[in-house]
Amino acid sequence: xxxxxxxDHLPDLSLGAALLGTxxxxxxxxxxxxxxxxxxxxxxxxxxxxxxxxxxxxxVPTAMxxxxxxxxxxxPAGNEPVDALRALERLxxxxxxxxxxxxxxxxxxxxxxxxxxxVGLPVxxxxxxxxxxxxxxxxxxxxxxxxxxxxxIADERGYSGIVDTGQDNKKxxxxxxxLATSMGGVGYVAEYPMSGAxxxxxxxxxxxxxxxxxxxxxxxxxxxxxxxxxxxxETLSETLYESSGVVFEGKVIDVLRKTxxxxxxxxxxxxxxxxxxxxxxxxxxxxxxxxxxxxxxxVVPDLITVLHAETGEPITAERLRYGHRVRVFxxxxxxxxxxxxxxxxxGPRAFGIDLDFVPFEQLxxxxxxxxx
Amino acid sequence: xxxxxxxDHLPDLSLGAALLGTxxxxxxxxxxxxxxxxxxxxxxxxxxxxxxxxxxxxxVPTAMxxxxxxxxxxxPAGNEPVDALRALERLxxxxxxxxxxxxxxxxxxxxxxxxxxxVGLPVxxxxxxxxxxxxxxxxxxxxxxxxxxxxxIADERGYSGIVDTGQDNKKxxxxxxxLATSMGGVGYVAEYPMSGAxxxxxxxxxxxxxxxxxxxxxxxxxxxxxxxxxxxxETLSETLYESSGVVFEGKVIDVLRKTxxxxxxxxxxxxxxxxxxxxxxxxxxxxxxxxxxxxxxxVVPDLITVLHAETGEPITAERLRYGHRVRVFxxxxxxxxxxxxxxxxxGPRAFGIDLDFVPFEQLxxxxxxxxx
Numbered sequence: 001x002x003x004x005x006x007x008d009h010l011p012d013l014s015l016g017a018a019l020l021g022t023x024x025x026x027x028x029x030x031x032x033x034x035x036x037x038x039x040x041x042x043x044x045x046x047x048x049x050x051x052x053x054x055x056x057x058x059x060v061p062t063a064m065x066x067x068x069x070x071x072x073x074x075x076p077a078g079n080e081p082v083d084a085l086r087a088l089e090r091l092x093x094x095x096x097x098x099x100x101x102x103x104x105x106x107x108x109x110x111x112x113x114x115x116x117x118x119v120g121l122p123v124x125x126x127x128x129x130x131x132x133x134x135x136x137x138x139x140x141x142x143x144x145x146x147x148x149x150x151x152x153i154a155d156e157r158g159y160s161g162i163v164d165t166g167q168d169n170k171k172x173x174x175x176x177x178x179l180a181t182s183m184g185g186v187g188y189v190a191e192y193p194m195s196g197a198x199x200x201x202x203x204x205x206x207x208x209x210x211x212x213x214x215x216x217x218x219x220x221x222x223x224x225x226x227x228x229x230x231x232x233x234e235t236l237s238e239t240l241y242e243s244s245g246v247v248f249e250g251k252v253i254d255v256l257r258k259t260x261x262x263x264x265x266x267x268x269x270x271x272x273x274x275x276x277x278x279x280x281x282x283x284x285x286x287x288x289x290x291x292x293x294x295x296x297x298x299v300v301p302d303l304i305t306v307l308h309a310e311t312g313e314p315i316t317a318e319r320l321r322y323g324h325r326v327r328v329f330x331x332x333x334x335x336x337x338x339x340x341x342x343x344x345x346x347g348p349r350a351f352g353i354d355l356d357f358v359p360f361e362q363l364x365x366x367x368x369x370x371x372x
Numbered sequence: 373x374x375x376x377x378x379x380d381h382l383p384d385l386s387l388g389a390a391l392l393g394t395x396x397x398x399x400x401x402x403x404x405x406x407x408x409x410x411x412x413x414x415x416x417x418x419x420x421x422x423x424x425x426x427x428x429x430x431x432v433p434t435a436m437x438x439x440x441x442x443x444x445x446x447x448p449a450g451n452e453p454v455d456a457l458r459a460l461e462r463l464x465x466x467x468x469x470x471x472x473x474x475x476x477x478x479x480x481x482x483x484x485x486x487x488x489x490x491v492g493l494p495v496x497x498x499x500x501x502x503x504x505x506x507x508x509x510x511x512x513x514x515x516x517x518x519x520x521x522x523x524x525i526a527d528e529r530g531y532s533g534i535v536d537t538g539q540d541n542k543k544x545x546x547x548x549x550x551l552a553t554s555m556g557g558v559g560y561v562a563e564y565p566m567s568g569a570x571x572x573x574x575x576x577x578x579x580x581x582x583x584x585x586x587x588x589x590x591x592x593x594x595x596x597x598x599x600x601x602x603x604x605x606e607t608l609s610e611t612l613y614e615s616s617g618v619v620f621e622g623k624v625i626d627v628l629r630k631t632x633x634x635x636x637x638x639x640x641x642x643x644x645x646x647x648x649x650x651x652x653x654x655x656x657x658x659x660x661x662x663x664x665x666x667x668x669x670x671v672v673p674d675l676i677t678v679l680h681a682e683t684g685e686p687i688t689a690e691r692l693r694y695g696h697r698v699r700v701f702x703x704x705x706x707x708x709x710x711x712x713x714x715x716x717x718x719g720p721r722a723f724g725i726d727l728d729f730v731p732f733e734q735l736x737x738x739x740x741x742x743x744x
Contacts, residue, residue, distance in 0.1 A: 087536070091463065161547055162534035164459070175533055175554050182550030 002052050002122070004044040005113065007036050009212055015314075016215030017109035019232075020207070022303045023317040024264075024285035025106020025132030026064065034078060035110045038117025045113055046122040048098060050205045057196030059124060060085055060096040062115045063108045065136065065153075065176060066186035080188035081115050083154035088190040091150055091162055100124035100199070102139060102192065104207040105132030111188070126203035128192065129346075130241075130337050131303050134263060134285045136176060137169035138346040140336055141192045144202040148172045151191035155183040204336055210239055218312050228312025229329055236331060243332035243361045247290060247297040248272070248279040249309065252324040257317070268306075268320050270328070279328060281306065283317040288351050290328055295367065298360045300353070301338070301346050303331035330360040374424050374494070376416040377485065379408050381584055387686075388587030389481035391604075392579070394675045395689040396636075396657035397478020397504030398436065406450060407482045410489025417485055418494040420470060422577045429568030431496060432457055432468040434487045435480045437508065437525075437548060438558035452560035453487050455526035460562040463522055463534060472496035472571070474511060474564065476579040477504030483560070498575035500564065501718075502613075502709050503675050506635060506657040508548060509541035510718040512708055513564045516574040520544045523563035527555040576708055582611055590684050600684025601701055608703060615704035615733045619662060619669040620644070620651040621681065624696040629689070640678075640692050642700070651700060653678065655689040660723050662700055667739065670732045672725070673710070673718050675703035702732040 005013075014028045021028075039045060053059070062081045089095055099112045104127045116123040128139035142148055149172050150164040161179045165171040172191075180187035194202070213235055221231035229246055236244045250272040257266035263284050270279040279297070282289045287304035290297045298304045306315045309325040336342065338359065344350070347357045377385075386400045393400075411417060425431070434453045461467055471484045476499045488495040500511035514520055521544050522536040533551045537543040544563075552559035566574070585607055593603035601618055608616045622644040629638035635656050642651040651669070654661045659676035662669045670676045678687045681697040708714065710731065716722070719729045 091534075157537075157540075157543075159535075159537040159540065159543060159547070161536070161551075162463075162532075163551075164533070165529075165531040168529075168531065171529075171531060175531070175551055178550040178554030179533075179547055182547050 002046055002048050003209075005047050005123075006044050007039045010036055012215030012219060013109060013208075013212045014215065015218055016211030016213065017105050018316070019214050019218070019305055019314045020109070020211055020303070021105035021132045021286070021314070021316065022305055023283055023287035024134065025103070025108065028107050028110050031064070031107040031110025031114065035113040035117060038114050042117050042120060045116045047125050047208060048122045049125050050200045050203060053098070053124065053196035053199055055195060055197035057097045057199075058094050058193065059098045059100055059196060059199050060088060060190050060193045061100045061102045061128070062112050062188070062190050063102045064111050064186060065189055066180040077156040079158065080154045080156055081111050081190070082118050083158050083160060084152045084188045084190040085115055085119070087154060087160040087162065088150065088152035088193060091152065092193060096121060098122045098124050100203070101127040101208065102136070103127055103129035103132050104211055105129075108132070109208065109211055123208070124199060124203070125208045126199070126205045127207045128203060130204035130207055130333055131301065132286050133346055136173040136189075136191065138350070139169070139192060140204055140342065141194065141198075141202045142169040143342050143345050146192055146194050146198050146202055148191045150193070151176055151189055153179050153183070153187040153189045155187060204334060205240070210241065213239075222311060229307065229327055232312065232329070240334035241331050243359070245330055245360075245364065246327050247330050247360065247364065248277070248292050248328040250277070250279060250326070252320060252322055252326065255320050255322065264317060266317070268317075270326065281328065282353070284351055285317065287317060289348065289353055289355070296355060296358065297363055298328070298330040299348050299355060299357050299363075300351060301333045301342070301357070302360045303333065305329045305331065332360055374418055374420050375581075377419050377495075378416050379411045382408055384587030384591055385481060385580075385584045386587065387590055388583030388585065389477050390688070391586050391590070391677055391686045392481070392583055392675065393477035393504045393658070393686070393688065394677055395655055395659035396506065397475070397480065400479050400482050403436070403479040403482025403486065407485040407489060410486050414489050414492060417488045419497050419580060420494045421497050422572045422575060425470070425496065425568035425571055427567060427569035429469045429571070430466050430565065431470045431472055431568060431571050432460055432562050432565045433472045433474045433500070434484050434560070434562050435474045436483050436558060437561055438552040449528040451530065452526045452528055453483050453562070454490055455530050455532060456524045456560045456562040457487060457491070459526060459532040459534065460522065460524035460565060463524065464565060468493060470494045470496050472575070473499040473580065474508070475499055475501035475504050476583055477501075480504070481580065481583055495580070496571060496575070497580045498571070498577045499579045500575060502576035502579055502705055503673065504658050505718055508545040508561070508563065510722070511541070511564060512576055512714065513566065513570070513574045514541040515713050515717050518564055518566050518570050518574055520563045522565070523548055523561055525551050525555075525559040525561045527559060576706060577612070582613065594683060601679065601699060604684065604701070612706035613703050615731070617702055617732075617736065618699050619702050619732065619736065620649070620664050620700040622649070622651060622698070624692060624694055624698065627692050627694065636689060638689070640689075642698065653700065654725070656723055657689065659689060661720065661725055661727070668727060668730070669735055669739075670700070670702040671720050671727060671729050671735070672723060673705045673714070673729070674732045675705065677701045677703065704732055
């Protein structure tokens, strides 16, 4: 069901987006400021459920691409994602009837809100990643047959580029990434233009309201001095992300981190509070693999979140430090993200991890089984 | 006056294009093969004089961009520049009535012939560089008010990109170069879409037939055992490039060459046959500055050509080697390339050379004056 998103929703949404960012996703702060400005100027934003879309609606997702660390130092001039939308509309000779996120988590939960607020469009409650991923081809839109091309990209001067690689979304990512890099590290894109029918068929539903609910859950748990993880699990059980659970508790003893090819890559080592157990988390912008005592415990695309042990505040790969006391919390992805074609695109092997995907619930069950 | 370009013209054109490549421009060989194939399949190509254009003609220049050294190893699939032309036509909703070169020299003298022959368009006898230059903004088209945007770029799979940077042709170059690099080092572009009236106002006329004449002159001089440089000067005196002359004769004693940011950069040192005089030639793909006894003798955009001492064969910066016996031959550029606005774009300071442009004829005259 459609609802009105107000400026008061933004703090919860931002917190929930950080959680779904699963260690990456980019700082939602700059995007949140832009979204707030748009709402202050033009009023609340209508959020449409997938069921509210007409089959012949024309939906154009909008997003930021590039190094989130650059964005911190390069404030958007403000119109870039709108410029990208307009460039794509001109090319296709059609006007969007809605925008939506391509990913849930971090700054890209906010950019479509800024666009929607600025140009007076509704935003669709769903996305194509169901979490944060580092590359533009990692989209259920594309996995289920909707090409990302043509993609429009805009810089802070209103200059634009178009990339058209037909059905090849991986090549689209490559060319768009090259343009974003030449634009100074950050570009704003409009891509995966789709009919309402296509969105209903390919999107992961209700991920914007999911981020909102998760953020609200964390805030209220804190206010009510309730265990944040218990509260999160309760909220998640009512959604498509129904399975969740803590796989490890302990403190961070080492973090290796390097910047490589525009990504933040590395791993974190943790030890349990009693010293009897270890955990290693590998990341490429986002957390990709958590091993407990050298056995896989959470594997991408399942969500690996690292939460502050007491407050439940999500900690990003970038901020993770020696001495942090954390809980490693798994969130199982919906079935639409666990199909063979989905795993081809954003399963462990797509990140060079030589493992088959196994849902974290099964990994947890087999661990219990083996310890009996 | 229009003329028919046949397959028999290509060897002379290729030789003349190497000369106008002024040390760079890329090997015309692959382009020549493509042009020959198109003529063999579809017949001769009509070459239009600027005067033959109607004001409302729609002219779309076509070219290759990227590292010429990559091209040697990556044979074009054949349709890339046509794909770029078609992508730009689709974007603009207009069909080109002619194509033309953006530069004279090297492979880009050939690419428009391939396009013209393949799609059955005439090619315009003129270009926007009047020689070879390394970057896309170095065009009289842009200098005299015609933007290069929108630019279409295509790769060997038919994938395309569009770059639109409004009036900012330097930024267009930057973004298009990033795409060409991500395409594997080479891309094919259609850019500077112009009316016939704009072409007549901004192009350097008759540079395609100039290349043809210079190539023929060199060939005939060889056949007639005539001094090639004398023959070239005689031919040039009848064109817009009326001034020319040898500024140095000697042998190459050292060449420093490195690949830097996609360019071949370096310098060559020469000593006269009697050992009494030296010459240094700096290059960035193309030869940019020739100094004789530490005094500037030829400064970009005037053409610096290095000719084999006996045969007059042009030698590129890439092929220049210790022991080569050469003549350094200057060709003065037409007035349209020596205006203050032209020098802002492709004069010495545009290449980081801290010198004012002085026509080589004046430099030669002042040297004679001072030696009296």
